[in-house]
Amino acid sequence: MLCKHYKDALIEAAAPGVTPQRELRAHLAECASCREALAQEQSLFAAIDSGLHAVADMKVPPSLLPRVRAAVDEVAVAPPRWGSTWFALSGAAVAVALVLAGGIRHNDPRTPPTNTATIRPPVEQVIPGRRTPLSSAGLEREDLIPRLPVSVAGNSSSPGGLASSKSMPEVLVPRDQEVLLARYAQQWSSHKRAPLVAQGADEVSVKPLEVAPIQIAQLDVKLLTEDGSK
Amino acid sequence: MQELVLNQPVSTARSELVRELAYRVAQGVLRNTADAEDVAQEALLRAYKSFERLRDRSRFRGWLVRISFRLALDRLRSAKRREQRDTLWSQPTHLPPPVTAEDVAASNQFQGHLERALEELPEKLRLVLLLSAMDGYTIEEIAAMVGVPIGTVKSRIFIARKKLAEKLRCYANTIKMR
Numbered sequence: 001m002l003c004k005h006y007k008d009a010l011i012e013a014a015a016p017g018v019t020p021q022r023e024l025r026a027h028l029a030e031c032a033s034c035r036e037a038l039a040q041e042q043s044l045f046a047a048i049d050s051g052l053h054a055v056a057d058m059k060v061p062p063s064l065l066p067r068v069r070a071a072v073d074e075v076a077v078a079p080p081r082w083g084s085t086w087f088a089l090s091g092a093a094v095a096v097a098l099v100l101a102g103g104i105r106h107n108d109p110r111t112p113p114t115n116t117a118t119i120r121p122p123v124e125q126v127i128p129g130r131r132t133p134l135s136s137a138g139l140e141r142e143d144l145i146p147r148l149p150v151s152v153a154g155n156s157s158s159p160g161g162l163a164s165s166k167s168m169p170e171v172l173v174p175r176d177q178e179v180l181l182a183r184y185a186q187q188w189s190s191h192k193r194a195p196l197v198a199q200g201a202d203e204v205s206v207k208p209l210e211v212a213p214i215q216i217a218q219l220d221v222k223l224l225t226e227d228g229s230k
Numbered sequence: 231m232q233e234l235v236l237n238q239p240v241s242t243a244r245s246e247l248v249r250e251l252a253y254r255v256a257q258g259v260l261r262n263t264a265d266a267e268d269v270a271q272e273a274l275l276r277a278y279k280s281f282e283r284l285r286d287r288s289r290f291r292g293w294l295v296r297i298s299f300r301l302a303l304d305r306l307r308s309a310k311r312r313e314q315r316d317t318l319w320s321q322p323t324h325l326p327p328p329v330t331a332e333d334v335a336a337s338n339q340f341q342g343h344l345e346r347a348l349e350e351l352p353e354k355l356r357l358v359l360l361l362s363a364m365d366g367y368t369i370e371e372i373a374a375m376v377g378v379p380i381g382t383v384k385s386r387i388f389i390a391r392k393k394l395a396e397k398l399r400c401y402a403n404t405i406k407m408r
Contacts (some may be wrong), residue, residue, distance in 0.1 A: 012392075053346070058263075061267055064271065
């Protein structure tokens with residue numbers, strides 16, 4: 001039989017791990033040319049395998065690990081997208097509420113622009129036990145879980161901060177704000193919660209209460225009407 | 231998962247294998263160290279982000295192989311990268327030293343032809359052939375990673391080798407029939 005008939009069989013037999021069939025083995029035993037062809041074909045496959053190993057078994061560059069670590073660190077530091085969105089929405093809602101409350105107060109024609117005593121709780125006491133700011137070092141992924149904005153936390157926690165103080169200063173309030181302050185004091189004593197200024201602004205026809213930068217540890221309100229303003 | 235990516239002391243050897251796997255798959259497609267490093271980093275980063283979905287080890291390796299391969303192919307198709315890679319082909323500094331038993335493979339020219347022929351293989355054949363060329367992975371592991379039966383892996387390897395041999399035979403100057 002001509003050697004051409006063994007061409008495909010030779011190619012297949014040259015692959016690693018393949019044993020030539022009996023007929024091919026018999027032909028190879030008596031045909032030196034095909035033996036040489038098989039050897040060359042095996043050499044080709046060996047070259048291919050060697051080249052493939054050179055491609056596939058490349059040594060990992062040592063710079064890969066620091067790069068991956070840095071990339072993972074970036075992911076860990078970056079806040080979640082939904083968290084930042086929630087934070088922005090909360091901040092925007094609070095800002096709108098404050099602007100509306102301020103607009104109501106300032107647009108009220110019955111309110112004189114001056115002569116108002118204001119009470120503002122100290123900033124450090126507004127947020128008792130407040131943690132490190134988000135931008136500080138040592139930030140963890142848990143720290144990036146969206147929290148209430150600082151302004152909202154201050155509103156909700158200010159009574160506790162005030163109540164925890166020991167000094168009890170007196171507050172002088174203009175006559176036209178006495179009713180509102182009285183309501184404030186009444187709610188304060190009954191619910192231990194600070195009413196929102198904006199809630200009472202529409203209901204009462206008096207000037208809204210503003211808060212001044214006075215260092216007050218604890219608020220103790222004495223109504224002027226009881227002392228002699230009658 | 232994080233220790234797999236970041237080489238925590240929990241499983242140093244395993245994490246090295248994972249990084250090697252991502253890098254070598256990318257390198258097998260791109261044959262460019264910088265590009266392969268970029269792709270491996272991206273693949274490992276995606277694996278890190280998909281932490282919860284990748285607890286199973288066999289699934290994780292298969293996922294990593296596929297994403298590395300896909301990212302590498304995407305990058306390979308970029309015309310700019312192709313141009314850069316062609317210039318690098320003329321300076322193959324990463325080739326192993328010549329082996330006397332494999333004289334043909336010792337030729338850098340043959341290696342270039344081989345890499346081009348590899349690039350022309352169908353994706354399915356190329357991925358399986360690359361994985362089989364890596365040290366340390368059995369046919370069973372490759373089948374698990376790629377998600378096909380063992381017989382399919384064997385046949386793909388055989389067909390891929392045969393296709394490469396057909397394309398490279400003229401360069402190796404073999405098989406002279408009478």
